Amino acid sequence: MRTMPPHRRGRSEQTVCTPPVFLTAVKRLLGLKEFSWDLAASPENAVCPWYYTEADNALTRSWQTNGVAWCNPPYAHLAPWVEKAYHESRLDCESRLDCGKSVMLVSAGVGTNWWRDWVDGKAHVLCLNGRLTFVGHTDAYPKDCALLLWGLWPPGYRVWNWRVECSSS
Numbered sequence: 001m002r003t004m005p006p007h008r009r010g011r012s013e014q015t016v017c018t019p020p021v022f023l024t025a026v027k028r029l030l031g032l033k034e035f036s037w038d039l040a041a042s043p044e045n046a047v048c049p050w051y052y053t054e055a056d057n058a059l060t061r062s063w064q065t066n067g068v069a070w071c072n073p074p075y076a077h078l079a080p081w082v083e084k085a086y087h088e089s090r091l092d093c094e095s096r097l098d099c100g101k102s103v104m105l106v107s108a109g110v111g112t113n114w115w116r117d118w119v120d121g122k123a124h125v126l127c128l129n130g131r132l133t134f135v136g137h138t139d140a141y142p143k144d145c146a147l148l149l150w151g152l153w154p155p156g157y158r159v160w161n162w163r164v165e166c167s168s169s
Contacts, residue, residue: 017045017135018072018105025162026103026147036067039102040074040081045135047072063088063102068152071104078106079114082148086118089150101151105132108146124153126160 027033038051039058047070052058059080063069073081081104089100108127109115119125126147131140147160 016072016137018047019132019135022132022162023047023070029160029162030068030103030152032068035070035103036065037063037069039063039069039071059084064091064100067101069102071102073104073106075107078109078112079118082106082114082118082123085148085150086122089122102149103152104148104150106146106148107141108144119148121155122150124149124155125157126162127157129159129161130163 027035035048036050038046038048040054041047041051042053050065052061058071063084071081071085085102085104088102091100126149128145128147131142132145133140
């Protein structure tokens with residue numbers, strides 16, 4: 001019987017920029033002009049003017065942003081990010097209509113405990129059809145990715161051909 005090689009956490013680059021063409025497709029899909037906040041960014045890769053850096057530690061801060069927050073977290077440690085997104089989506093936001101809403105780009109770890117505990121049945125999952133090539137790279141990311149939406153659409157799954165969304169006007 002053949003065994004899988006061990007997973008080597010954190011060996012890949014953790015601070016990549018999301019491709020602008022992909023972000024355009026996501027915003028078009030959601031009917032957004034801009035995201036309200038970037039939850040895992042640096043000055044070099046933020047997708048909007050308001051963002052948390054690694055030093056700010058978004059995992060210890062509120063994600064109630066009066067809009068839709070974007071997050072492309074470090075893939076080496078996704079569990080705390082998806083757990084935080086789920087809990088933020090469940091907070092009582094009183095009269096605020098646009099709170100607790102987040103969109104997260106992740107490696108599609110459907111066999112992981114974090115997926116089982118914080119994604120399945122809790123987020124709307126868009127399985128990406130079409131691999132992403134992150135800014136500064138020439139090759140596509142070698143794993144399947146998913147876009148997770150909390151507080152925007154009911155939990156469920158679908159395949160999203162984001163390149164078609166990007167090319168349609």
